[in-house]
Amino acid sequence: MSTPSSLEELIEALRCLPGIGPKSAQRMAYHLLQRDRKGARRLADGMSHALEAIRHCSRCNTFTESDVCERCASTKRDASLLCVVETPVDMNMMEQTQAYNGLYYVIMGRLSPLDGVGPRELQLDRLLARACDGEVQEVILATNYTNEGEATAHYVSELLRSRGIKVTRIARGVPVGGELEYVDAGTLAQAMRERKNVEA
Amino acid sequence: MQRQKVDGQPAYVLHTYPFRETSLIVEAFTRDFGRVALLARGARRPRSAIRGLLLGFQPLEVSWAGKGEVLTLMKAEWQGGQPLLAGHALFCGYYLNELLLHLLPREDAHEALYAAYAETLRCFADGVQEADLRRFEKSLLQELGYGLTLATDAEGRAVESAGHYAYQIERGPVRLSRPGDSALSVSGKTLLDLAHEDFSDTRSLAEAKQLMRALMAHYLDGKQLETRKIFRELQEL
Numbered sequence: 001m002s003t004p005s006s007l008e009e010l011i012e013a014l015r016c017l018p019g020i021g022p023k024s025a026q027r028m029a030y031h032l033l034q035r036d037r038k039g040a041r042r043l044a045d046g047m048s049h050a051l052e053a054i055r056h057c058s059r060c061n062t063f064t065e066s067d068v069c070e071r072c073a074s075t076k077r078d079a080s081l082l083c084v085v086e087t088p089v090d091m092n093m094m095e096q097t098q099a100y101n102g103l104y105y106v107i108m109g110r111l112s113p114l115d116g117v118g119p120r121e122l123q124l125d126r127l128l129a130r131a132c133d134g135e136v137q138e139v140i141l142a143t144n145y146t147n148e149g150e151a152t153a154h155y156v157s158e159l160l161r162s163r164g165i166k167v168t169r170i171a172r173g174v175p176v177g178g179e180l181e182y183v184d185a186g187t188l189a190q191a192m193r194e195r196k197n198v199e200a
Numbered sequence: 201m202q203r204q205k206v207d208g209q210p211a212y213v214l215h216t217y218p219f220r221e222t223s224l225i226v227e228a229f230t231r232d233f234g235r236v237a238l239l240a241r242g243a244r245r246p247r248s249a250i251r252g253l254l255l256g257f258q259p260l261e262v263s264w265a266g267k268g269e270v271l272t273l274m275k276a277e278w279q280g281g282q283p284l285l286a287g288h289a290l291f292c293g294y295y296l297n298e299l300l301l302h303l304l305p306r307e308d309a310h311e312a313l314y315a316a317y318a319e320t321l322r323c324f325a326d327g328v329q330e331a332d333l334r335r336f337e338k339s340l341l342q343e344l345g346y347g348l349t350l351a352t353d354a355e356g357r358a359v360e361s362a363g364h365y366a367y368q369i370e371r372g373p374v375r376l377s378r379p380g381d382s383a384l385s386v387s388g389k390t391l392l393d394l395a396h397e398d399f400s401d402t403r404s405l406a407e408a409k410q411l412m413r414a415l416m417a418h419y420l421d422g423k424q425l426e427t428r429k430i431f432r433e434l435q436e437l
Contacts (some may be wrong), residue, residue, distance in 0.1 A: 019221035111430070113294040114215050114301070118430035119437055128437070147256050147290060154287045155434055186278050188260065193283060 007033070059130060062106040063086050071103065078102045080137035084127065086110050086144055094142060102140070105130055110148040111155060124156065131160055138166045145172050145183060205265040209233065210279070212317065213256045213296045218244065226254055226273060228262060229300055229317065234308040238264050238273040250276050257285045257293050257321055268308035269306070282321060291326040295427045296320060296336060299416065302423055303344060313343040330409065334349035337412045338394065346419060348372065350395035359395075367411055369418050383414040 003011075007029060014025040032040035056062065057069035064070075071077065081102025085091050091104050109122050131139050139160050143149035157167040162197070173191035174183050183191075211230040219225045224243040231307055243250050250273075253260070259279040264271040285293050296317065304310070307414035316339040323332045341348060349372030353359055357375075367384040373391055386407045393404040394411075416425075 072427060114298055114428045115289065115426040116426040116429070118426075118433045120433055124437065126237070147285070147293075150284070150286055151290045151294075154290065155437075159437055184252070186253070186255075189280055190284060 010174070056108075060104045060106055061108060061126065062104065073133060076101075079135045081140060082131055082136045082138070083140040083142050084153075085142050086149065089142075100140075107143070107152065110143060110146075111152045112148045113151070119155070124163075126157055126160070127156065128163070131165055132163055136165065137169060140168065141169045155191065203267040204271070205263075206233065208277075210261045210264065210314075211260050212258070212321075213254050213260065214301055215256070216223065216240075216254055221337070222248075224254060227301060227390070228260075229304070229314065230262070231311055231314045232309055234310055235300065235304045235306050236264070237270045238262065239270050240273040240276075241265075242373070245274075251391045253278055256297060257290075257324075258282055259318065282318075283325040285321070285324055289328045291427065291431060292324060292328045292333060293321065295333070295431075298425055298427045299337075299340060302420055302425075303340065310343045313339060316343075318339075321369075321397075329399075330405055331397075333406050334399060334405070334412060335392070335397055337416065338397070341415065341419070344419075346370075346415075348394070348415075350391045359388045359391045361387075361389045361392055365391060367415075369415065381387045383410050386411050 009031075010029045011025045014020055014028050015022065015096055020028070032043070036057050051066045054063050055065075057064040057072055058067050059072040060069060062069055062071075067072075078101050081100070082105055083091075083094060083100060083102055083103050084107065085094060086107050086109065088108075091106055094100055094104070105127050107122055107124075107127065109117060110185070111117060111119070111122065130136075139156075141153040141156060143152045143156075153169055157169070171194075172187070173194065174180065174187065180188065209230045209232060214227040214229050216227070216236070217225045219239065222241040222242050222244045224241050226238045226243075227235065228238055240250060240254060241417065242248050243254060245251065253276050259282050261277045261279055262273060263275040264273050266272045282430055300317070303370055304313075316336055318330050320336045323329065338348065351359055352372070353365065354368060354372040354374050359365065359373060364376040364379045365388060366376055366380045366382060367373050369384075373386070373388075376385065379385060379387075387403075388405040390404040390411070393399065393401060394408050399405045399408070411422045
C-alpha cells in the first residue's frame with residue numbers, strides 16, 4: 001500500500017524538528033491524524049500564527065510580537081547599560097539572576113569563522129547602531145566563554161571602543177559555592193591567570 | 201578495516217560539528233595519528249563531563265576506539281600549559297585550523313607538524329607575530345611534501361640576495377632581470393630570509409606573506425578560506 005502524498009509531506013515536514021528521524025516523524029504523523037485531530041489543528045494554527053506574529057525587536061533583536069519588545073519599552077530599566085548575549089535563552093538566564101537592570105541586545109548567534117559565520121550573517125552593524133544611539137554608556141559583553149563567544153566579544157569590543165563606548169566583559173572563574181578540589185582544571189588555570197587585586 | 205583502540209593520545213581540537221541531538225563530531229589533530237574524526241557521544245548534554253573540554257587551541261589527551269572513518273571518543277583529559285587564546289590570536293588560530301582541515305589528509309601522522317602547531321599556539325598566547333604565521337605555513341608545506349626551494353634557484357644555483365626572482369610552484373625561484381609584478385615575485389633577500397626563518401626585515405616579511413598566500417591558494421586548489429573572508433569583513437566594519 002502506498003502512503004498518500006499529503007501524509008508523506010507531513011512526515012517529511014516533521015523531520016525538520018531537532019532529534020526527529022523518519023521513524024519518529026511517521027509515529028507523530030499517524031498519532032496526529034488517527035488519535036488527535038484537534039491537537040493537530042491547534043498545532044497547525046499555533047504554528048502559522050506564531051510565524052506571522054513573531055518577529056525581531058527593532059531594539060534588542062529578540063523575539064517579540066510588537067515592533068519594540070516589552071523590556072526595551074519599559075521605563076523602569078536603566079537605558080545606559082546594554083548587555084550583549086548570544087541567544088534569547090542566555091538573556092532569560094541573565095534576567096533570572098536579578099543582578100542586572102539594564103537593556104539587552106541578542107546577537108542570535110556567534111562569530112564562527114570555520115563555519116563561515118561572520119559579521120554579515122550576524123548583522124553586527126545593527127548592534128553597532130543600537131550601541132551608538134547616544135544613550136548607552138556601557139556595553140557589557142556576556143557572550144559565551146567558548147572560543148566563538150570570545151571571538152565575538154573581541155570584535156564587538158574593538159568596534160565599540162573605536163567609537164568611544166565603554167566596554168566590559170562578564171567575569172569568569174570559580175563558581176559561587178565552588179570548592180577548588182572539584183573545579184575543573186581549565187577553569188582554575190584561567191582563574192589564576194585572571195586573578196584580581198583584593199580591594200581593601 | 202582494523203578496529204583500533206588508542207589511549208592517552210596528545211591532541212588538539214580543530215573543529216566540532218553538532219551531531220544528532222546531543223553528540224559532537226570532533227575533528228582532532230593528534231600527534232601520532234594526524235587528523236582524525238571522533239564521535240563524542242552525549243558531549244552536548246548539559247551535564248556532560250567533557251562539555252567545555254572539547255575546546256580548540258587547548259592541549260588534550262584523548263582516547264578512542266572503533267573502526268572506519270569516524271571513531272568513538274572514549275575519554276578526553278585537559279593537559280594545561282596553554283593559556284586560552286583571545287582577541288586577534290584567536291582569529292589567527294582559526295586560520296591555522298582551517299589550513300589543517302583543508303590540507304591535512306585524514307589519519308596521516310605528522311609529528312613534526314604537530315610540534316610546530318603546539319609551538320605556534322604557545323607563541324600566540326604572548327601576542328601574534330606575523331613571523332609565527334610564516335614559520336607555521338613553511339613547516340606545513342614542508343610536512344605535506346611541498347617543501348620549498350629557497351636557498352637555490354630552479355636551476356640549482358645559489359640564490360643571490362640582490363637578485364629578483366619569480367617563484368615557480370613545485371620548481372623553485374627563477375631569476376628575473378628586473379623586479380616582477382606577480383604575487384609570486386620575490387627578492388633574493390626574501391627567499392634567503394625565509395630559508396633561515398629570519399623575519400627581522402619588514403620588507404622580507406611582507407614579501408614572504410604575499411608568497412605564502414599565493415602558495416596556499418595554489419595548494420588549496422580553489423577553496424576559499426572562510427577565516428580570511430571573515431577577517432576582511434571585520435575590517436570593513
